[in-house]
Amino acid sequence: GEDVEQSLFLSVREGDSSVINCTYTDSSSTYLYWYKQEPGAGLQLLTYIFSNMDMKQDQRLTVLLNKKDKHLSLRIADTQTGDSAIYFCAESQYGNKLVFGAGTILRVKS
Amino acid sequence: GAGVSQSPSNKVTEKGKDVELRCDPISGHTALYWYRQRLGQGLEFLIYFQGNSAPDKSGLPSDRFSAERTGESVSTLTIQRTQQEDSAVYLCASSLAGQSDYGYTFGSGTRLTVV
Numbered sequence: 001g002e003d004v005e006q007s008l009f010l011s012v013r014e015g016d017s018s019v020i021n022c023t024y025t026d027s028s029s030t031y032l033y034w035y036k037q038e039p040g041a042g043l044q045l046l047t048y049i050f051s052n053m054d055m056k057q058d059q060r061l062t063v064l065l066n067k068k069d070k071h072l073s074l075r076i077a078d079t080q081t082g083d084s085a086i087y088f089c090a091e092s093q094y095g096n097k098l099v100f101g102a103g104t105i106l107r108v109k110s
Numbered sequence: 111g112a113g114v115s116q117s118p119s120n121k122v123t124e125k126g127k128d129v130e131l132r133c134d135p136i137s138g139h140t141a142l143y144w145y146r147q148r149l150g151q152g153l154e155f156l157i158y159f160q161g162n163s164a165p166d167k168s169g170l171p172s173d174r175f176s177a178e179r180t181g182e183s184v185s186t187l188t189i190q191r192t193q194q195e196d197s198a199v200y201l202c203a204s205s206l207a208g209q210s211d212y213g214y215t216f217g218s219g220t221r222l223t224v225v
Contacts, residue, residue: 041218042114042201042216042217042218042219043153043201043203043214043216044216045214045215088152088153090153097143097155097158097166098143098153098155098214099155100145100152100153100155101152102151102152103151103152
């Protein structure tokens with residue numbers, strides 16, 4: 001079945017870049033997503049990438065997709081304290097039923 | 111409405127009681143999803159409604175869990191004879207069918223505590 005895995009925790013200094021990694025097993029995934037969850041809040045879609053792309057940049061966010069290795073990463077440039085949150089990787093086939101990873105806690109130290 | 115609305119935001123119930131959680135999706139969103147998030151864990155898929163199609167119930171953990179949706183509007187998730195392991199945040203999300211690039215829009219969730 002589908003499975004999405006992420007590292008549990010990442011700590012960075014303010015101003016540094018953060019890289020959050022994710023691996024997935026479903027080779028028929030068509031969309032891959034990154035969501036952000038701040039304490040006590042719902043999930044917010046940060047960005048997504050279609051499976052025929054290998055990179056997508058959106059302001060401070062860069063998503064890299066290695067489809068051969070089924071590896072997805074999210075790079076946050078110039079990380080700020082407001083970026084501290086849990087980041088979830090998710091995959092789907094044609095937008096149906098997203099399968100989420102367990103989330104990576106990002107802690108930004110000032 | 112402007113976003114996905116869930117109620118109640120918090121619910122404390124005694125073990126063995128039934129609870130009903132409500133989700134109001136974004137108007138016009140034909141797809142609606144329920145997920146469960148246990149403390150410190152990722153999101154666990156429960157059920158998916160798409161228009162008038164039969165719902166995908168493959169994630170419901172037991173027959174104590176059921177969900178209904180009226181047309182393309184409100185959905186209710188019912189948990190019968192609640193157990194302590196049902197304590198979690200229950201998240202609802204909606205999306206436009208076929209609009210995969212927008213992902214889902216999530217509500218803020220209902221925090222269920224079974225004591």
